[in-house]
Amino acid sequence: MMISTKGKYALQTMIDLAQQAQMCACEDTECTCVSLKAIAERQNISLKYLESIAALLNRGGLIKSTRGKDGGYRLAKPAEEITVAEVMAITEGSLAPVSCLDTCSDGQCVHADGCLTLPMWQKLDAVIDEFLSGVTIRDILERRI
Amino acid sequence: MMISTKGKYALQTMIDLAQQAQMCACEDTECTCVSLKAIAERQNISLKYLESIAALLNRGGLIKSTRGKDGGYRLAKPAEEITVAEVMAITEGSLAPVSCLDTCSDGQCVHADGCLTLPMWQKLDAVIDEFLSGVTIRDILERRI
DNA sequence: ATAATCCCTATTATTTCAATAGGATTAGTA
DNA sequence: TACTAATCCTATTGAAATAATAGGGATTAT
Numbered sequence: 001m002m003i004s005t006k007g008k009y010a011l012q013t014m015i016d017l018a019q020q021a022q023m024c025a026c027e028d029t030e031c032t033c034v035s036l037k038a039i040a041e042r043q044n045i046s047l048k049y050l051e052s053i054a055a056l057l058n059r060g061g062l063i064k065s066t067r068g069k070d071g072g073y074r075l076a077k078p079a080e081e082i083t084v085a086e087v088m089a090i091t092e093g094s095l096a097p098v099s100c101l102d103t104c105s106d107g108q109c110v111h112a113d114g115c116l117t118l119p120m121w122q123k124l125d126a127v128i129d130e131f132l133s134g135v136t137i138r139d140i141l142e143r144r145i
Numbered sequence: 146m147m148i149s150t151k152g153k154y155a156l157q158t159m160i161d162l163a164q165q166a167q168m169c170a171c172e173d174t175e176c177t178c179v180s181l182k183a184i185a186e187r188q189n190i191s192l193k194y195l196e197s198i199a200a201l202l203n204r205g206g207l208i209k210s211t212r213g214k215d216g217g218y219r220l221a222k223p224a225e226e227i228t229v230a231e232v233m234a235i236t237e238g239s240l241a242p243v244s245c246l247d248t249c250s251d252g253q254c255v256h257a258d259g260c261l262t263l264p265m266w267q268k269l270d271a272v273i274d275e276f277l278s279g280v281t282i283r284d285i286l287e288r289r290i
Numbered sequence: 291a292t293a294a295t296c297c298c299t300a301t302t303a304t305t306t307c308a309a310t311a312g313g314a315t316t317a318g319t320a
Numbered sequence: 321t322a323c324t325a326a327t328c329c330t331a332t333t334g335a336a337a338t339a340a341t342a343g344g345g346a347t348t349a350t
Binding site: 149150151191193194197211212213214215216 | 306307308309310311315316317318319
Binding site: 002005007098123131140141 | 147148150152153156157160229240242243244245261262264265268269272273276277280284285286288290
C-alpha cells in the first residue's frame with residue numbers, strides 16, 4: 001500500500017474543511033473554523049489520531065488553527081490551490097514506489113550506475129507525482145475527477 | 146511504499162533470467178536454466194527468501210522450473226511479452242494505492258456512493274497500471290526506459 | 291470560572307515485512 | 321546405488337511500521 005490511512009484521513013480532512021468553508025455564506029473568514037471533533041464524527045475517524053494528522057498539516061502550512069473555545073481549523077489557502085500531492089508529501093513523506101529510490105537518486109547507491117531498474121522506478125515515481133500534482137481539493141470537491 | 150522488496154527482487158530475478166538466456170548462444174532451450182543460487186549471488190538476495198519469491202512466479206506462470214541437479218528456472222515466455230505489471234500482480238498482489246480501493250470498487254463499501262475521493266484513487270490506480278503494463282522485461286534489459 | 295478546543299509526549303496493540311530454519315523431493319552423474 | 325545439487329514445502333521469528341490510545345497542558349470565548 002502506497003498511501004496509509006494517515007494520508008487518506010488527511011485528504012478527507014482537507015476536503016471536509018473545504019466543504020464547510022463553502023457552506024459558510026458570511027464574509028467573516030474566521031467563522032469557517034471547523035473543530036476536529038466535528039470532522040472526526042463526520043468522517044468517522046478517531047479524534048486523537050486525527051489530532052496528530054492535523055498537527056502535520058498545520059506544520060506543513062496547509063491549514064491554520066485557532067485555539068481555545070470555538071476554535072478549530074481552516075484551509076490556509078483556497079481549495080483550488082492545494083494539490084493532493086502536497087497533502088501526501090506532508091503526511092506520508094516520500095511516495096517513492098520502491099524504498100531505494102530516494103537514496104539511489106541521491107547518488108548514495110553504489111550500484112545505481114549499472115542498475116537497470118532504477119530509471120523505470122524513477123519514471124513511475126514521476127508519473128504518480130505528475131498525476132497527484134494535477135488534482136486539487138477543489139477538483140475532488142466538485143467531482144471533476 | 147507501494148512495492149516491497151518482494152516485488153523488487155522478483156523483477157530483478159526476471160531480468161537476470163532474461164539476461165542469462167540472452168547470453169546462452171546454443172539452440173537447446175533447456176540449457177538456459179539458471180539456479181537460484183547464482184541469481185542470489187549476483188543480485189545479492191537471500192537464497193531462502195528468493196526461493197519463496199520464485200515459487201510465486203512459478204505458480205503465476207511467469208517462469209518454469211527444472212528440478213534436480215543442474216536444474217533451475219527459465220522464463221516461461223519471451224522477455225518482450227512479460228510486463229512489469231504482471232510481475233507485480235503476482236508478487237505484490239494488488240497495487241491499489243489505498244487499502245479500501247479493492248473493496249470499494251467491488252461495491253462492498255457502503256459509503257462508496259457518496260465518497261468523493263474514490264474516483265481519484267481509481268484514476269491513480271489506472272495511471273499506475275497503465276504505466277507498468279507498458280514496460281516489458283525486454284524494455285528494461287535494453288535500457289529503453 | 292468553565293468548557294471547548296488545540297497542542298504535546300509517550301505508550302501500546304496489531305499487522306506486515308523480510309528473512310530464517312529445517313527438512314522433503316527430484317534428477318543428473320560416478 | 322550412493323552422492324550431490326537443485327527445487328519444493330511448511331512453519332517460525334525478528335524487526336519495523338502502522339494505527340491508534342492515553343493523559344494531560346495551554347489557550348480562549350463565554
